Amino acid sequence: MTESNGGSRANDVAVIGCGLMGSALARAFAKSGYSVAAWNRTPERAEALACDGITPVRSVDDAVRSTRLVVACMSTYETTVAALKPVTDWEGATLVNLASGAPYEVTVLERWAAEHGAEYLDGSIVCYPQDIGSSEAAVLYSGSPAAWTDHERTLMSLGGSSAYISDRVTDASVLNVGVVGAFYVSALSAYVEAATYVLGQGVTADVLHALTQVTIEGLRKASAEAAAAIVSGEHATDKATIDTYAEAAGAALAVMQDSGQRARMLAAAVENLSTAAASGSGSLGFFAQTTVAAADPAKAV
Amino acid sequence: MTESNGGSRANDVAVIGCGLMGSALARAFAKSGYSVAAWNRTPERAEALACDGITPVRSVDDAVRSTRLVVACMSTYETTVAALKPVTDWEGATLVNLASGAPYEVTVLERWAAEHGAEYLDGSIVCYPQDIGSSEAAVLYSGSPAAWTDHERTLMSLGGSSAYISDRVTDASVLNVGVVGAFYVSALSAYVEAATYVLGQGVTADVLHALTQVTIEGLRKASAEAAAAIVSGEHATDKATIDTYAEAAGAALAVMQDSGQRARMLAAAVENLSTAAASGSGSLGFFAQTTVAAADPAKAV
Incomplete structure (x- = not known):
């Protein structure tokens, strides 16, 4: 050859x-x-x-x-x-x-x-x-x-x-940093925290697995919606708002921490949601958090 | 009826x-x-x-x-x-x-x-x-x-x-807190950060979408491995170790932050990896982070 x-x-x-x-x-x-x-x-x-x-x-x-x-x-x-x-x-x-x-x-x-x-x-x-x-x-x-x-x-x-x-x-490198680094590693780290809590509360691995599959399918759909919303800048929603997510995630964080978990990933997610709510995006959809993803939100797209 | x-x-x-x-x-x-x-x-x-x-x-x-x-x-x-x-x-x-x-x-x-x-x-x-x-x-x-x-x-x-x-x-509530709250919300928040960075660097939504699908399929497989490892306590690996992930994720975090992103989720993931490495789990697999998920690692299973 x-x-x-x-x-x-x-x-x-x-x-x-x-x-x-x-x-x-x-x-x-x-x-x-x-x-x-x-x-x-x-x-x-x-x-x-x-x-x-x-x-x-x-x-x-x-x-x-x-x-x-x-x-x-x-x-x-x-x-x-x-x-x-x-x-x-x-x-x-x-x-x-x-x-x-x-x-x-x-x-x-x-x-x-x-x-x-x-x-x-x-x-x-x-x-x-x-x-x-x-x-x-x-x-x-x-x-x-x-x-x-x-x-x-x-x-x-x-x-x-x-x-x-x-x-x-540079696209391969950007995708590696963003999708493999920022997304995959973070999502998997969040899963380790979630599974540690759920299994520690005595839920069986089979039950955990079944809901995980449904949730990952939801993540697949939501990821496409996220990219579309970020590209278009359209963040109005008729589903749950950032305020709703912030409240629910804050409650889940309290439960996790009360049970002795550190829940670093969920704490960071709650911080993202709270920051977005504080910046005036509370009534918009989840993906409006893109506007506070930048270190200086004033410079965010 | x-x-x-x-x-x-x-x-x-x-x-x-x-x-x-x-x-x-x-x-x-x-x-x-x-x-x-x-x-x-x-x-x-x-x-x-x-x-x-x-x-x-x-x-x-x-x-x-x-x-x-x-x-x-x-x-x-x-x-x-x-x-x-x-x-x-x-x-x-x-x-x-x-x-x-x-x-x-x-x-x-x-x-x-x-x-x-x-x-x-x-x-x-x-x-x-x-x-x-x-x-x-x-x-x-x-x-x-x-x-x-x-x-x-x-x-x-x-x-x-x-x-x-x-x-x-209590199982439905535990699963809601862990899988929907801690996992789904965190993973989606990480995706918003990742997509904000990747699209901001000029990568097209189509290219982002294609890699996202592959990555989510990887997440599906890894989640089952994570639960099995946490249940068994077996964290030896012939794949990438916590040290390897910590180094790669740390480098990705630096790139994200240099580009002006806050990257809260990845920063939290790097903290999880670093804490696990510092506690002596550096040569084990990714899921060994379960041992530092508790607020007081000494009490972790």
Whole structure:
């Protein structure tokens, strides 16, 4: 499977960084039949992949120059740039960076790649290393459409739920911060608090599970309504208002805390609701809280 | 449809409290063909239901004595008990209270009902008034199994997603506090924060929606794992640890806040993760946060 390589480009892909995730990526590429070069700052980790049909390469310059597709997976954008510094020739290559980083770091790395003659794709991995290569695996890509067209087939071999989401290079990072970080981690933390309380009160896991399923289905519908309301700025409602939610959530918080729970997540939610009510949004719908999400509400959209 | 009534019990059901929700309940019963009496502290609200085939009754004693099934829907447990005080005869009747309340209030009201010779069912309404009577409507019931057997058919006419969940009378209230209050409200508040940030960075609603669906599916799976881990106390993991989540969530929080967002929910989640890490759970899985959910972790299970 070397049909897409230029003359001297012996490998389909080079993986830069062979930690837990980088190693999983290299193995998934190899398993799909691609020829893979692997480089790691400490060479032992790359060499450990040799038995999986991967070619460990001692020089990062050699690794990058052996291919048109460079997939970097190091801990930070800073270490990635430092590691890639010795590379002498990026011409015709695409750099795909899968480190977790802030949107501004993505912009900086895209510029760096352009200055070195490389196309750039940014990626956010939103699954575990164990999932890589399976239908469960999800990597979000954004950036150069030309690079995506070139390498889609190879990159999609990492996992079935992956997607190219946007030609705006920072979108994958923004979504990772917002949806995986701010939403998923917070929601799951709230669930741990809720389940700790409910199970601690002697409700069975089966009963908890049944209501959780219904509630998550409600969350699915509400999330679409939330985005529509935030985009349109229309927060009038004929359902429960922020005042109603604030009262009910405040009562639930008191019950949780009386039972000895800290309920940090619900306390923060009550603070959001109270702040929105205090700012004059009490008679509007739940999503009007968007107006007090900013640190300085006066500057909020 | 008076077949289940005793001799002088002229109505199938009496609805006590005709606010927005109580009126919706009365109308749904009537629409299903049941004969309905309605009482409200200010009689005008009950009288307004007459055109829907409901019988407004001026005396709460007359209303309760006209039926075997009394469905109370007032703002609090306190106002409910005060309103029901004049009732002279509960013999053979079941009281179903659908007010929102704390588990200890449920216990107190059940005892009050027993002392007055009534069976008791507690209910938590987890839908909007508009949903009542439709397949979307959900009311959770717990308490006397005999009362449920007697009145299941009538009560289920309020909505298709309702369920009798437990003979432990407080379970409906506990689930309402934990799953609807602590989980749903917190998760949705986190989503508003996340969507405000993501859309504010120029990501389209369609792209946000697509990742949200995947993330909510992940939340569905994780919630079941969370409950199992909390019940078993097994928090070892071969996936991301609390330390890993704390680092990633901390980085996401910094990005959110740099962009001008307050990110209260994520800040609370980071605090949960950091507290768990500081207490020695850093190398365990996400759900080990259950051990620091209590206000005094030393007392946590």
